[in-house]
Amino acid sequence: MANDGEHQATSRPIIGTTDSRSEERIDPILAALDPDRERPEHVICSQSLTLSFGQKRILDSITIEFRRGSITALIGPTGCGKTTFLRTLNRMNDKIPGFRYSGDVTLEGESIWGPSQDLLDLRRRVGMLFQRPNPFPMSIRDNVVAGVKAHRIAKGKQLDVLAEERLRQVGLWEAVKDRLNDSPFRLSGGQQQLLCLARALAVGPEVLLLDEPTSALDPISTEYIEQLLRQLTPALTLIIVTHNLGQARRISHNTMFLYEGELVEHGPTEDVFERSREERTQVYVTGRMG
Amino acid sequence: MATIDRAATGKPVAARHEPASLATALRRCAAFLRRNEPHLWTWGGRTAALVPLVALTLTVLVLTLKAWPAIKVNGAHFLVGSDWKPGNTYGATVHTDGVAHPLGSSYGAWPLIAGTLQSSVIAIVIAVPVSVGTAFALTERIPRWLAEILRSAIEILAGVPSVLIGLWGALTLGPLLANDVYPVIADHMPDIPVFSYFRGPTYHGEGLLTSGIVLALMIVPIIASTTRNLFAQVPPLPKEGGEALGMTDWEVGRRITIPWVRSGIIGATMLGLGRALGETIAVAMVSGSLLNTIAPNIYGTMGTIAAALVTQLDSAFTDGTGFEVRTLAELAVVLVGVLLVVNMLGRLIIRRTGHLDAPAGQGY
Ligand SMILES: Nc1ncnc2c1ncn2[C@@H]1O[C@H](COP(=O)(O)OP(=O)(O)OP(=O)(O)O)[C@@H](O)[C@H]1O
Ligand SMILES: [Mg+2]
Numbered sequence: 001m002a003n004d005g006e007h008q009a010t011s012r013p014i015i016g017t018t019d020s021r022s023e024e025r026i027d028p029i030l031a032a033l034d035p036d037r038e039r040p041e042h043v044i045c046s047q048s049l050t051l052s053f054g055q056k057r058i059l060d061s062i063t064i065e066f067r068r069g070s071i072t073a074l075i076g077p078t079g080c081g082k083t084t085f086l087r088t089l090n091r092m093n094d095k096i097p098g099f100r101y102s103g104d105v106t107l108e109g110e111s112i113w114g115p116s117q118d119l120l121d122l123r124r125r126v127g128m129l130f131q132r133p134n135p136f137p138m139s140i141r142d143n144v145v146a147g148v149k150a151h152r153i154a155k156g157k158q159l160d161v162l163a164e165e166r167l168r169q170v171g172l173w174e175a176v177k178d179r180l181n182d183s184p185f186r187l188s189g190g191q192q193q194l195l196c197l198a199r200a201l202a203v204g205p206e207v208l209l210l211d212e213p214t215s216a217l218d219p220i221s222t223e224y225i226e227q228l229l230r231q232l233t234p235a236l237t238l239i240i241v242t243h244n245l246g247q248a249r250r251i252s253h254n255t256m257f258l259y260e261g262e263l264v265e266h267g268p269t270e271d272v273f274e275r276s277r278e279e280r281t282q283v284y285v286t287g288r289m290g
Numbered sequence: 291m292a293t294i295d296r297a298a299t300g301k302p303v304a305a306r307h308e309p310a311s312l313a314t315a316l317r318r319c320a321a322f323l324r325r326n327e328p329h330l331w332t333w334g335g336r337t338a339a340l341v342p343l344v345a346l347t348l349t350v351l352v353l354t355l356k357a358w359p360a361i362k363v364n365g366a367h368f369l370v371g372s373d374w375k376p377g378n379t380y381g382a383t384v385h386t387d388g389v390a391h392p393l394g395s396s397y398g399a400w401p402l403i404a405g406t407l408q409s410s411v412i413a414i415v416i417a418v419p420v421s422v423g424t425a426f427a428l429t430e431r432i433p434r435w436l437a438e439i440l441r442s443a444i445e446i447l448a449g450v451p452s453v454l455i456g457l458w459g460a461l462t463l464g465p466l467l468a469n470d471v472y473p474v475i476a477d478h479m480p481d482i483p484v485f486s487y488f489r490g491p492t493y494h495g496e497g498l499l500t501s502g503i504v505l506a507l508m509i510v511p512i513i514a515s516t517t518r519n520l521f522a523q524v525p526p527l528p529k530e531g532g533e534a535l536g537m538t539d540w541e542v543g544r545r546i547t548i549p550w551v552r553s554g555i556i557g558a559t560m561l562g563l564g565r566a567l568g569e570t571i572a573v574a575m576v577s578g579s580l581l582n583t584i585a586p587n588i589y590g591t592m593g594t595i596a597a598a599l600v601t602q603l604d605s606a607f608t609d610g611t612g613f614e615v616r617t618l619a620e621l622a623v624v625l626v627g628v629l630l631v632v633n634m635l636g637r638l639i640i641r642r643t644g645h646l647d648a649p650a651g652q653g654y
Contacts, residue, residue: 092534123536134531137549137648146545147535183646196531203535 043068043207043237044089044126045106051081051088054098058084060261061103066207066254069234073252073269074241077284081261082241086209089239090126091119107207124151127205131212133192135184140176143184143195147203166198170228190221197228208232210240214247226251245285249273257281350626357619359389364397368620371398374581374598379609391613399621401584405498405592406628408585409573410566412502413509418559420506421513426543428514429521441518448511456572459504464495464576472499472589490587496578498585498592504576505569509562516558520551528648550648553640560636567629570596595625 042065051059058081066072074082087093089105091112105112112122124147135143144163148154154162163180167173172194176187184195193213200208210229214222229238230251242248248255249269256266257280265272265281276282323330354361361368363386377395384393424444428437472492479488524547532542548555578591579601585592599618606614 090534092530120536120538123534128531128534130527130531130534132527134527136528136532136546137552137646138545139646146532147537150535150537150541150545185649199535 039068040109041068042066043108044239046085046089046103047106048103049085049088049101049105050103051084051093051101052098053096053100058261059088062258062263063103064256064263064266066237066239068237070253071229071233071238071240071251072254072256073248074239074256074258075243075245075248075284076258078243080258082258083211085258086128086211086239086241089207089209090123090128092128120151124203125205126207126209127200127203129193129197129200129208129210129213132216133189133196135187135192135195138184139181140184140187140195141180144198144202147199151203153203162202166202167195169201170194170198171224172198190217190224193217193221193225194228197225201232205236207237207239210238212241212243215243222247245273245287257284259284350623353619353623353626357616357623360397360613360616360620361623362387363389363391363613364617364620367396367398368617369398369403369624370400371396372400372582372584373398374401376605376609376614379614383611389613390611392609392611395613397617398582399595399598399624401580401582402593402595402598402621403624403628404584405577406567406594406596406625408498408592409501409505409577409594410563412499412588413505413566414559414563416503416506417509417513417562418555421510421558421562422517422548422555424510424514425517425521426547428518430539430543430547441515444511444514447507448515452508452569452572453575455504455508456575459500459572459576460496463504464500466495467500467503468492468495468589476589487588490589492589493591496576496591497589498577499588501573501577501592501594504572505566508569508572509565512565513555513558513562516561517551517555520554520558521547524550549646553644553647556636556640556643560633563632563636564629567632568596568625570600573597574600595621595628599625 044066046062046064049059049062050057062085074086076082084093088101089112093099101113107117107122107126110117136146138146141160141163144166145154145159148159148162164173164177167176172191175191176182176195184192187195193216197213214225217225226247229240232238240248240252252269254267255269255272257264257272257278259280265276265278272281273285276285373396375394375396377392379392382393383390385391424440428440432440472495476489476492479485481489528546528550529542532546537545573594574597577593577597579597580591580593581598581602583590583592599621602614602618606618609615
């Protein structure tokens with residue numbers, strides 16, 4: 001399911017692609033077969049989400065929807081709550097002392113805090129890539145299939161097949177195929193981050209949350225990962241926090257601008273950058289603010 | 291000025307000049323030390339590093355010298371034989387290879403060696419999971435204040451003299467286990483290899499399993515507190531990565547936190563094992579302190595090297611030829627040997643599993 005995005009992604013323009021995308025994407029016969037046909041157009045919806053840690057309010061009534069198969073860039077000055085918002089979406093904040101929220105976040109129309117929502121499965125469906133690579137202390141192969149084992153998606157020989165498939169998908173296979181049983185800590189930073197991406201993809205997520213995934217990497221690795229991320233759509237829905245405005249413009253369809261916990265503006269990336277409706281957005285995207 | 295020079299060159303100084311010249315000498319001395327500070331650190335460090343090694347070598351050397359006649363006479367039988375006969379210490383003295391010993395004396399320490407290894411292995415099998423579980427609870431699961439209480443409880447347990455634990459084991463724990471716990475286990479174990487070792491008579495509470503449990507109690511604090519400190523140093527990012535992947539707390543612990551500090555836990559286990567192998571008085575009190583019997587099942591009475599050393603020393607002095615004391619010295623050499631072998635095994639394990647270890651100080 002992640003693979004069917006690859007050939008399409010290369011054939012369509014990335015920058016500035018907006019609403020027309022879903023129409024041009026699939027011919028009618030395929031559309032009839034599209035498993036997404038019956039599902040809501042928006043994978044994740046945040047409805048007046050207000051969040052605080054103790055007395056401190058971090059997010060203030062955020063309402064936004066993330067369209068299936070899109071890449072959304074989340075930008076804003078440091079400390080504005082980008083990471084907090086992202087981590088809320090797969091409930092990584094729940095355990096933080098003093099965590100309180102009002103409003104709601106839905107995944108496929110169902111509240112992520114709902115009673116029938118299985119937390120572990122939610123995290124399988126909403127994967128995450130961190131600011132710095134965080135491989136586990138196990139072999140490279142075991143790293144890729146760690147989540148697969150935890151969710152009992154596959155076992156035995158299937159694991160090897162799956163590991164190879166995912167490592168190929170992120171373009172790491174050639175580099176590591178002779179040392180699958182070695183430590184991941186001797187890989188370069190960029191390779192480690194690709195390994196973490198392969199690991200996140202292996203459990204078959206629907207949404208991928210990325211918190212400044214390339215900020216610790218060199219420009220070449222960064223460009224490579226950006227290209228990979230584009231290929232992941234439209235099979236996956238991506239939300240990416242970035243301080244790199246160029247990156248936001250290069251890879252995202254939509255952009256949301258957070259300022260002090262408030263969602264100031266959101267919309268198609270081109271509009272946000274070229275025709276900002278808000279003064280604060282304009283100041284930020286033209287580099288005159290933090 | 292003259293007095294200063296004389297003080298510095300170490301020549302005798304007139305009594306009435308002493309205060310001034312002593313101060314000057316000290317000052318000179320301090321200046322010398324300051325000038326050579328880097329060398330002092332280097333050499334001080336080297337000396338300090340050598341102290342334990344030298345001490346160990348000397349101890350082993352002295353013991354071996356003392357034991358040498360016994361080593362010659364007892365031969366390989368000492369390691370594989372199963373008898374402990376001081377012979378007739380009031381009777382005739384005979385000579386073997388020029389070494390005097392009582393008539394009929396014969397020593398084979400295999401039951402003691404086996405008992406030492408068995409009781410320590412049982413202790414480790416019990417203590418490691420308990421310690422790692424405790425450490426895990428202390429760092430991850432329970433409220434801060436409760437963790438503080440538990441932590442200090444462990445530290446206090448670490449400080450309880452082993453004679454008290456031994457006494458408690460002999461008077462309370464042993465009888466309790468023998469009355470209420472062992473019979474239940476013995477009755478429910480299937481009669482197949484390994485498990486059949488848990489069947490049979492359960493005796494009165496003095497024996498192998500009781501020794502193992504008492505030893506476990508004594509080494510849990512060592513392993514738990516070390517492991518707790520190790521866990522506290524595991525960076526949050528890999529753990530969060532596991533959580534974000536949908537792993538349960540248990541899976542994060544088993545697959546990420548524990549492997550992250552794998553070598554450290556093995557090291558702590560070796561520390562505990564060393565303590566268990568050498569523990570003396572508590573084992574002497576709860577094992578039955580036999581000299582020539584291997585426990586027939588896991589409840590059976592037995593003895594260990596360390597316990598035998600402490601219980602036999604008194605009577606050994608009654609051996610006029612001094613041979614029994616020399617044999618005890620040989621026993622001590624064997625204990626050091628066991629400790630060294632175990633230590634090397636530990637290093638081997640660390641080396642074998644270490645290639646997947648997280649780099650020390652991985653910055654997150
Ligand atoms: N665990 C926490 N407990 C209390 N406050 C927190 C916690 N985590 C974050 N905050 C606060 O929430 C606010 C938003 O933090 P957040 O990490 O979301 O910012 P950010 O936009 O990701 O910043 P950056 O661009 O620097 O990563 C900050 O003021 C921060 O101090
Ligand atoms: Mg952040």
